[in-house]
Amino acid sequence: MLQIREHRITAFELVEDGTLRCQGKLCVPNIDGLSQKIMDEAHCSRYSIHPGSTKMYHDLKKVYLWNDMKRNIAEYVAQCSNFPIS
Known part of the structure; x- marks a missing residue:
C-alpha cells in the first residue's frame, strides 16, 4: 500500500x-x-436478460477486478439451472 x-x-x-x-x-x-x-x-438484475458467462464477464470487467474473475464467472453461470448448455 505504501508503494501505491x-x-x-x-x-x-x-x-x-x-x-x-x-x-x-x-x-x-x-x-x-x-x-x-x-x-x-449482476445475474439477477432485471436489466441483464440472463447473460452468459462471456457477456457477464465483459460487463463486470468494465467496473470490477478480482483474481480469477473470468473463471469464477464461468463457473457461476455453469451452475445456474436456468442457463441452457449448448
Whole structure:
C-alpha cells in the first residue's frame, strides 16, 4: 500500500473513499464472498436478460477486478439451472 500511496505503482490508485482501483476498476478483495455477491446481483438484475458467462464477464470487467474473475464467472453461470448448455 505504501508503494501505491507514493505512486511507485501507477496502475493502482488508492481513492479518497478508501477504495483501491486498478486502471479505474474497483479492486474486489477476496473476503466475505464479495465477488459472489457481485455476481449474484449482476445475474439477477432485471436489466441483464440472463447473460452468459462471456457477456457477464465483459460487463463486470468494465467496473470490477478480482483474481480469477473470468473463471469464477464461468463457473457461476455453469451452475445456474436456468442457463441452457449448448
